[in-house]
Amino acid sequence: xxxxxxxxxxxxxxxxxIYFIVLNGFYTLFTIISxxxxxxxxxxxxxxSIDNTLNGMFYRPLSILVPAYNEEKTIVASIxxxxxxxxxEYEVIVVNxxxxxxxxxxxxxxxxxxxxxxxxxxxxxHEPLIAKYVSIDHPHLFVLxxxxxxxxxxxxxxxxxxxxxxxxxxxxxxxLENDALIRATRLFVEDREVIATGGIVRVLNGCEVEDGVxxxxxxxxxxxxxxxxxxxxxxxxxxxxxxxxFRSLLIISGAFGIFRKDMVVAVNGYRKSVGEDMDLxxxxxxxxxxxxxxxxxxxxxxxxxxxxxxxxxVSLLKQRNRWHRGLIDSLWHGKRMFLNPRYGMVGIFGFPxxxxxxxxxxxxxxxxxxxxxxxxxLGHVSREFAxxxxxxxxxxxxxxxLASILLDNLIYKRYxxxxxxxxxxxxxxxxxFGYRQVIVVERLLATFFxxxxxxxxxxxxxxxxxxxxSTA
Amino acid sequence: xxxxxLRDIIITINVLLFAVTFLLFLVLLFHKLxxxxxxxxxxxxxxxxxxxxxxxxxxxSHPVHPPQTFLEYEALGNVVATMxxxxxxxxxxxxxxCVRELGVDVHYREMLGSRRWVRRxxxxxxxxxxxxxxxxxxxxxxxxxxxxxxxxPKAVWALSLIAQRTDLPTINRILRDPLFMSGxxxxxxxxxxxxxxREHEQDALLVEVLDELMADPELPVLLKRDIIQxxxxxxxxxxxxxxLSCFTRFRDVAEMRIACIRTLERFSAVDEEWLLTECxxxxxxxxxxxxxKNAHLYSPDIISPxxxxxxxxxxxxxxxxxxxxxxxxxxxxxVLVEETQSEDRFVxxxxxxxxxxxxxxx
Numbered sequence: 001x002x003x004x005x006x007x008x009x010x011x012x013x014x015x016x017x018i019y020f021i022v023l024n025g026f027y028t029l030f031t032i033i034s035x036x037x038x039x040x041x042x043x044x045x046x047x048x049s050i051d052n053t054l055n056g057m058f059y060r061p062l063s064i065l066v067p068a069y070n071e072e073k074t075i076v077a078s079i080x081x082x083x084x085x086x087x088x089e090y091e092v093i094v095v096n097x098x099x100x101x102x103x104x105x106x107x108x109x110x111x112x113x114x115x116x117x118x119x120x121x122x123x124x125x126h127e128p129l130i131a132k133y134v135s136i137d138h139p140h141l142f143v144l145x146x147x148x149x150x151x152x153x154x155x156x157x158x159x160x161x162x163x164x165x166x167x168x169x170x171x172x173x174x175x176l177e178n179d180a181l182i183r184a185t186r187l188f189v190e191d192r193e194v195i196a197t198g199g200i201v202r203v204l205n206g207c208e209v210e211d212g213v214x215x216x217x218x219x220x221x222x223x224x225x226x227x228x229x230x231x232x233x234x235x236x237x238x239x240x241x242x243x244x245x246f247r248s249l250l251i252i253s254g255a256f257g258i259f260r261k262d263m264v265v266a267v268n269g270y271r272k273s274v275g276e277d278m279d280l281x282x283x284x285x286x287x288x289x290x291x292x293x294x295x296x297x298x299x300x301x302x303x304x305x306x307x308x309x310x311x312x313x314v315s316l317l318k319q320r321n322r323w324h325r326g327l328i329d330s331l332w333h334g335k336r337m338f339l340n341p342r343y344g345m346v347g348i349f350g351f352p353x354x355x356x357x358x359x360x361x362x363x364x365x366x367x368x369x370x371x372x373x374x375x376x377x378l379g380h381v382s383r384e385f386a387x388x389x390x391x392x393x394x395x396x397x398x399x400x401x402l403a404s405i406l407l408d409n410l411i412y413k414r415y416x417x418x419x420x421x422x423x424x425x426x427x428x429x430x431x432x433f434g435y436r437q438v439i440v441v442e443r444l445l446a447t448f449f450x451x452x453x454x455x456x457x458x459x460x461x462x463x464x465x466x467x468x469x470s471t472a
Numbered sequence: 473x474x475x476x477x478l479r480d481i482i483i484t485i486n487v488l489l490f491a492v493t494f495l496l497f498l499v500l501l502f503h504k505l506x507x508x509x510x511x512x513x514x515x516x517x518x519x520x521x522x523x524x525x526x527x528x529x530x531x532x533s534h535p536v537h538p539p540q541t542f543l544e545y546e547a548l549g550n551v552v553a554t555m556x557x558x559x560x561x562x563x564x565x566x567x568x569x570c571v572r573e574l575g576v577d578v579h580y581r582e583m584l585g586s587r588r589w590v591r592r593x594x595x596x597x598x599x600x601x602x603x604x605x606x607x608x609x610x611x612x613x614x615x616x617x618x619x620x621x622x623x624x625p626k627a628v629w630a631l632s633l634i635a636q637r638t639d640l641p642t643i644n645r646i647l648r649d650p651l652f653m654s655g656x657x658x659x660x661x662x663x664x665x666x667x668x669x670r671e672h673e674q675d676a677l678l679v680e681v682l683d684e685l686m687a688d689p690e691l692p693v694l695l696k697r698d699i700i701q702x703x704x705x706x707x708x709x710x711x712x713x714x715x716l717s718c719f720t721r722f723r724d725v726a727e728m729r730i731a732c733i734r735t736l737e738r739f740s741a742v743d744e745e746w747l748l749t750e751c752x753x754x755x756x757x758x759x760x761x762x763x764x765k766n767a768h769l770y771s772p773d774i775i776s777p778x779x780x781x782x783x784x785x786x787x788x789x790x791x792x793x794x795x796x797x798x799x800x801x802x803x804x805x806x807v808l809v810e811e812t813q814s815e816d817r818f819v820x821x822x823x824x825x826x827x828x829x830x831x832x833x834x
Binding site: 189388 | 824
């Protein structure tokens with residue numbers, strides 16, 4: 001029996017090795033592309049061009065949709081920051097998705113909400129509304145109170161209530177940079193083909209926040225938050241910029257994305273899923289390709305959205321579990337695009353990448369760790385070879401992480417202190433000694449329970465002072 | 473492959489990776505220091521140039537340090553661009569004189585020859601802000617020879633800021649492409665053109681030119697729509713007659729009719745009530761909706777058709793009509809109050825909603 005297992009493991013090791021080479025090869029390629037593209041892009045975005053848009057008449061009005069479920073600790077600061085954004089014409093629609101805490105009461109007290117029977121057109125489906133409110137102090141703030149139906153459902157209710165041709169979905173625990181909207185919507189004005197854009201989401205933990213505005217950008221203090229900071233930098237600055245380059249961007253973060261409402265309505269709004277953000281983008285690609293509509297889904301590296309990341313392991317694992325289930329669900333739902341040339345680069349490159357590398361990645365990586373360990377224990381791999389291979393993985397991974405942190409130097413809301421950058425570098429190296437393996441195991445577990453719809457919501461901390469993160 | 477060879481290969485790769493990673497770490501740290509130092513230096517230079525140029529407004533003999541390095545050119549270019557966006561007349565001329573004296577324009581013209589698109593992009597943008605009439609041939613040559621799709625819109629923008637009659641064919645040649653940029657961009661370009669003509673006090677000539685454009689069968693109707701919208705955005709009242717004639721001429725193009733109504737409303741051309749009444753009865757709900765939105769600007773005679781539109785099949789038309797009625801004084805409010813008792817639930821809801829908003833607002 002043991003002999004058979006060893007045989008199988010020995011047979012699978014080359015597969016794992018090829019996966020390792022392909023994965024790191026892609027990341028290396030992505031980093032090199034991003035280094036060139038981000039630098040060029042940000043050089044062309046001058047403060048004049050932003051001011052020009054702000055002072056001019058050439059913008060597209062937009063509705064900000066904030067789905068909120070049990071967000072009493074963060075909702076007020078988050079909405080205050082949204083009400084203070086620099087944008088010529090916008091409305092904020094908060095959708096209280098059947099919260100069981102004091103979210104609605106806090107909103108009513110803080111923004112002097114009054115009930116109003118605003119007629120709403122029903123263009124996309126959602127759970128019934130309980131009440132609608134408007135703020136006396138801020139006439140462009142609306143609150144919808146509805147029965148619980150999940151984030152996708154809440155966003156659909158927000159879409160129905162929105163008045164403007166663009167909408168921005170944002171998480172209730174996030175803070176938008178003052179000029180983020182103008183930077184993110186600029187492309188909708190300049191390019192008729194743009195149907196969705198996403199900005200960069202950065203880690204709020206550690207930063208100094210005052211009145212819903214990030215005053216000082218600092219690296220997080222905690223271990224887990226620092227690991228996540230490196231991950232976010234890599235994921236957004238390196239990953240998404242490259243998907244842009246290949247015109248295959250399949251994810252726009254639910255924490256901050258802007259969409260053309262008519263296109264989202266055309267695909268019947270959000271679908272109830274734990275990965276509703278990716279699912280929507282996949283369906284938009286599919287719709288536009290099938291209807292032969294010229295379109296662009298774009299990542300823009302300069303609009304910044306700050307978000308709280310989990311500061312304890314349980315919350316982090318729940319979040320990663322949900323992300324992986326969302327990924328599988330979205331890919332399964334859009335399976336007809338897989339390796340289908342009808343869907344262009346998305347079908348023949350983006351989709352297979354997410355399928356093989358992101359979806360099956362954790363299984364292969366886990367097999368690699370376990371297999372290698374068993375073979376090492378049974379004496380089929382020498383200690384020297386084991387150390388050498390581990391070193392290879394750590395060094396290559398660290399190079400990729402450091403290159404991503406280099407990208408952070410280029411963006412305009414970067415970490416200011418050299419100490420912060422060195423800290424991130426250190427965590428970029430440390431990631432391979434336990435953190436990565438724990439995340440892989442959780443993602444693997446999620447693969448086996450992909451049908452589950454549980455959200456696993458982390459508890460939040462108030463957004464004020466130095467943010468220490470969300471806890472379970 | 474023997475295990476010894478594999479071992480040697482992995483060792484070599486590891487040594488290389490270690491060296492590259494360590495090097496990258498050093499690059500990262502030095503780059504960080506460089507970026508922060510550069511940003512600080514740029515800010516200092518910006519403040520110096522800003523103070524010097526501001527001093528020049530009052531004392532034309534005040535010396536401004538001529539830029540030597542790339543960073544100094546960048547700082548001065550940024551300051552000049554910011555100032556030229558915010559000032560006009562004598563002050564702007566003063567700054568332009570200074571730009572010429574210091575050779576800033578020459579620096580950016582040289583940059584146009586760069587092989588890197590980013591540098592060419594920056595050069596076109598900066599030169600655009602300077603708005604020197606003598607740069608027209610420069611922008612035209614960029615438009616004629618440039619292949620990069622990111623620079624062409626910038627050059628169109630730069631040319632539009634100083635455009636005169638002879639430049640319009642060049643600009644329109646690019647804007648007529650239905651896939652180029654967006655309608656909003658076209659509108660933006662034409663507002664620049666209108667401003668440029670008006671700065672030269674050529675309103676009459678501009679009307680003539682616009683008339684010709686509207687009659688041009690080669691020009692796409694959607695570009696014509698953008699031009700009309702630009703007239704509205706720039707409050708170019710002299711174009712009112714042209715807009716009215718376009719409303720009739722392009723009767724079967726909904727986008728054009730919408731642009732015309734919006735522009736006329738911006739002009740407060742409320743004596744053209746026949747036009748509004750016609751639009752309120754239009755079979756296209758988009759036209760009815762746009763017409764209803766600002767119907768309160770017209771005479772109280774419009775109340776009756778607006779009341780009918782409270783029963784419209786379109787949600788947007790109903791809500792726009794109710795808002796317009798709410799802004800029409802007591803007569804409009806009376807209608808809304810009466811409609812709160814309507815048998816039609818949609819009419820009741822919309823009337824109650826608008827009235828309630830008014831109460832809360834007060």
